[in-house]
Amino acid sequence: MKHLLSIADLSPKEIEEILDRANHHRDVNRHSNKKQAVLAGRTLINLFVENSTRTITSFELAGKRLGADVITMQADSSSLRKGETLIDTAMTLNAMHPDFIVVRHQASGAVKLLADKVNCSVINAGDGCHEHPTQALLDAVTIRNAKGKLKGLEIAICGDILHSRVARSNIILLTKMGAKVRVIAPPTLMPNKEFLTSQGVKVFTDMEAGVKNVDIIMMLRLQKERMRGSYLPSPREYYKYYGLNAEKLALAKDDAKVMHPGPINRGVEIASDIADDIHRSIILEQVEMGVAVRQAILENLG
């Protein structure tokens, strides 16, 4: 495998291997000396045209902990702001002989466009509303660690499905691994139903029905930056019908866990006490596994 652009590029076996290695890296990361030499001498460029906190940090740490030289370029400081096209930026970076370019871009398909023009490995760190494969992998390993398996689990993804690359990557990965996926969204934030059912996903617009007896509830943020026009009346109405609170969580299985890719909007899609409940929330485990999974991916591509 040269690039990681979509979860569709990975077989179930490759996914299992990445998840297993991620746990190894997690164990190493818990030691005071976190340095490994797997990627010594390699160069990794983070090209984040769309901004990010946790993804960019975790890729930087992942590269450094494996011994690579890491350079991070954010949109504000890059020539893209000076009018350079994405392809010209890609060719320029390529001429510097990096081994990996990690790309985030606000346009769906932009990472693939760039990948076609460079010689090194390209990792999709999120392209528009399309895919976010490393997020899906870190979610998968977090779920597997919490539940001991993926196969057969009932997993509800709830929120702004329409604009979510996290949802699209997770749907592909989780169904591929034998989990049963439901999506829950207000009708204005629901993608085409035929597309969803073709992916083997059950569709709910009523959250109370959607979370009934699930093992995992994955909450998503409202992607306001991708919304043009009025999809919803107000944050308070959204919270009333689609926010995760104790009453709705009680409808899930007793040992159901709550996830969120972050950044969370407390009181909009999730109640603070649930986000902070260490018995139900595995949001910080997701962050921990974010670094470890990205190490496993770099190792795999390298």
Place this chain on the structure above:
Amino acid sequence: MSVFLAEPGLKKGKGKKLLKNARIFDPESGYDQIGNLLIDGDKITDFGKIEASDAEIIDCEGKLLTPGLIDIQVHAREPGFEKKENLESVSRSAAAGGVTGIAVMPNTQPVTDNVATVEFIQRRAIKKSIVNVHIYASITKNMEGKELSEIGMLKEAGVVGFTDDGLPLANPFVMRNALTYATEFDALIAQHAEDLQLSNGGCINEGIVSSRLGVPGIPNASEAVMVERDLQLLRLVQNQTGKGRYHVLHVSTKEALDAIRRAKAEGLNVTCEAAPHHFTLTEEAVGDYKTFAKVNPPLRDEESRKAIYDGICDGTIDAIATDHAPHDEESKRLPLADAAFGIVGLETMLPLALALYHNGDIDLRALLAKMTYQPANIIGVAAGRIKKGAKADLTLIDLDKKWKIKPENFHSKSKNSPFEDFPVQGRAIKTFVGGRLVYSV
């Protein structure tokens, strides 16, 4: 002629009343028998060949006893424009017209776009109204056509439908999202179908009369393009969600009605209503700058008047609603182009509608259906039926009485009607709301 109107406030009837010797008529079931009907408190407990020794007796003298009429488009003007009308005066006007339930429109001040205003209207109705008040809220905040109102919370608060009223929702993306979002709450999206840009400040129908008077006209296409567009959006929403509800307020043109007829045949979930003035009058009523005949949508030409009339008779039109739009004299005593749009209608709905029955063009059951259970179904309220256990909202009608409309006798605060001295046949003579006699003549 002595008129009784109940004291303000929604109160339940007390004790038992036996409405004797009535022609009891229920449009939904088709029940049509001379008999007695017993009310206990606010409910109908029994009817038919029954007697009750301990009840107050009201002799109906063989007159027609129907479910209370329902008018699903009324501008009550409260809060904000109480000079023109308020919940007390509009309810007296309704009761005098035999109307026991009204749906009030959201073009109030402030706009009815939030739960607090809805609760205000509900409280005022309990205190001041003598008929049932159902509430429309706006689709978008402040009827600006931009951001959706809190449709879910408003529906939970008791709102029966959503419309941006005289500021039709122009942005098709917002309309699509409104129709889509509303599916989750089974909320009704209603539209005053008009492309305001095409109307371009027109004040009466575009045609011979507007040309003669030299005033800007509103073409039929103004209504038809909006209905056609919304039906395209409804199809999109129904295909995607399997649900969707769309209601055309006061349809006035042949073209729009034809579009609705086709959409119904296709299976789209669309309903429509028409106002008595649109199937009774044409643009000729504007005559020599008569502002009392200025209404939006405007009185159309004879072809459209006939089409609306026929649409009532053939069933394409689901409900008769008045678009009761009271205006003080100052708003009407102006040049035609500057005068306010609107006609008061609550006290003339029944007699104007009965003309279709007296003409022999529609049977009584089908006609009354459009003023009872069919409008109730559109706004999703359990009313408009005579059955055991139902709320005793009833109208006693003298079908044959010939009389002339006298706006000066209206109980509405406003008298803006083009029907002065218009000859009609039939009228409400008693109105019961929740078992309580609220109007009698």
